[in-house]
Amino acid sequence: MARARRRRGIAAVAAATLACTPLAACGSSDGPTQIVWYTNPDNGGQAALAKDCSTSAYTITTQTLPQDATQQRVQLARRLNAHDSSIDLMSLDPAYTAELANAGYLAPIPADLQASLSAQSFKDAVAASSWDGKLAVAPFWSNTQVLWYRKSVAQKAGLDMSKPVTWDQLIDAAAKTHTKVAVQANKYEGYVVLINALIMGAGGDIASNLDQGIDASIDVNSSAGRRAAAVISKLAHSPAAPPDLSIAQEGQSESTFASPSGAFLTSWTYIYGAHHDQMKDDLGYARYPETVAGQASRPPYGGIGIGVSKYSAHLDADMQAIKCLTSPESQGKYAVAEGNMPASAAGYDYPDLKKAYPADLLALFQESVDQAGPRPVTPYWSDISGALQSTWHPPGSVGQGTPASSASFISDVLHGRSLL
Numbered sequence: 001m002a003r004a005r006r007r008r009g010i011a012a013v014a015a016a017t018l019a020c021t022p023l024a025a026c027g028s029s030d031g032p033t034q035i036v037w038y039t040n041p042d043n044g045g046q047a048a049l050a051k052d053c054s055t056s057a058y059t060i061t062t063q064t065l066p067q068d069a070t071q072q073r074v075q076l077a078r079r080l081n082a083h084d085s086s087i088d089l090m091s092l093d094p095a096y097t098a099e100l101a102n103a104g105y106l107a108p109i110p111a112d113l114q115a116s117l118s119a120q121s122f123k124d125a126v127a128a129s130s131w132d133g134k135l136a137v138a139p140f141w142s143n144t145q146v147l148w149y150r151k152s153v154a155q156k157a158g159l160d161m162s163k164p165v166t167w168d169q170l171i172d173a174a175a176k177t178h179t180k181v182a183v184q185a186n187k188y189e190g191y192v193v194l195i196n197a198l199i200m201g202a203g204g205d206i207a208s209n210l211d212q213g214i215d216a217s218i219d220v221n222s223s224a225g226r227r228a229a230a231v232i233s234k235l236a237h238s239p240a241a242p243p244d245l246s247i248a249q250e251g252q253s254e255s256t257f258a259s260p261s262g263a264f265l266t267s268w269t270y271i272y273g274a275h276h277d278q279m280k281d282d283l284g285y286a287r288y289p290e291t292v293a294g295q296a297s298r299p300p301y302g303g304i305g306i307g308v309s310k311y312s313a314h315l316d317a318d319m320q321a322i323k324c325l326t327s328p329e330s331q332g333k334y335a336v337a338e339g340n341m342p343a344s345a346a347g348y349d350y351p352d353l354k355k356a357y358p359a360d361l362l363a364l365f366q367e368s369v370d371q372a373g374p375r376p377v378t379p380y381w382s383d384i385s386g387a388l389q390s391t392w393h394p395p396g397s398v399g400q401g402t403p404a405s406s407a408s409f410i411s412d413v414l415h416g417r418s419l420l
Helices: 008-019 045-053 069-081 094-102 111-120 123-128 151-157 167-177 189-201 210-215 223-236 250-258 271-282 315-325 328-338 351-356 359-370 381-392 402-414
Strands: 033-039 058-064 089-092 138-144 146-150 180-182 262-267 283-286 301-308
Touching: 033 045, 033 315, 045 058, 045 315, 045 328, 058 315, 069 089, 069 094, 089 094, 089 315, 094 301, 094 381, 111 138, 111 315, 123 138, 123 301, 123 359, 138 315, 138 328, 138 359, 146 151, 146 271, 146 359, 151 167, 151 262, 151 271, 151 283, 167 180, 167 223, 167 262, 180 250, 189 223, 189 381, 223 402, 250 262, 250 271, 271 283, 283 359, 301 315, 328 351, 351 359, 381 402
Parallel strands: 033 058, 033 089, 180 262
Antiparallel strands: 089 301, 138 301, 146 262, 146 283
């Protein structure tokens, strides 16, 4: 896409940052270069890797971004637009990689490093980390969602969890057993992840012909879109819906699942580490539910890639650092520490990871990543996502007319006829 067609939104968001004073991030003449890595929040796993990957030539330190992915995007865009040299490395959600790359904020990754990173990484990790035919960030971890369930509830409801199950089956089973189906349905990016997975699971997509920029095809108004809307509407109006459905993010949905009324949860890979001790033999896991019976699901894809700021003062050291931080060994260490799985098959071979997780669960994670349904890779994703959130929320308002109204609103937002 031509740079001239770059979305004006990122510049508008970024312009407000000029009150933010850049902090110098450079090494002194008698000490190692200081590399600052802006990370998404975790329990210290990225800081530990930063220490492990520091050398006599450079020291990597971390700064933590906000919890919400959208706010991470806002903070980084503002500071990068101000040419803030205090950012060297940044952990980027795949939803916003294309936007920052298209804006020219990311330093090009050398061809030899691109080749090695691409060779070691899963295909969806490469696709989510690329822009304009090149790797824009280094794939670090690749997350996916699976279906977590209580074995006792599934048995009581008569579900055979050794076979694929549909959303309709889960909702009916939870209603029958007076339990709950937990999902992420607040007005935020996590809800769009659910919508995207439901649409792709029905054989559709949110948008296509993405190289056309704001003139991309908006495909929500389709039979797949209406099937997705039917699932959300059914859950929202079912006794299987948690009381906090419309404000549920990862934490709330996880709490519902862990409560006495919890039965089913679609969420990320870290759930096993968080709950297998508590639930012991009652914690089950299976492939993400089908939108349409007999049609393979497309599990959500998430993760993080590590980008290098164009405005860093020491790009060579930065590239060496991301090579270490995203090595299969580092990916395996991070998966053990945080529950976010590697972006490479070699990362899954890390011995301690194999000890920490059952072999069949690790295989399920890799299968789910391999067959995942990523969100559209476009610099305009923040507008598309925001328009979807505005028209599909709250879940109780979703009906068969929602896909058509959302498609129209997305187009209006992209072409400047409407504001979010």
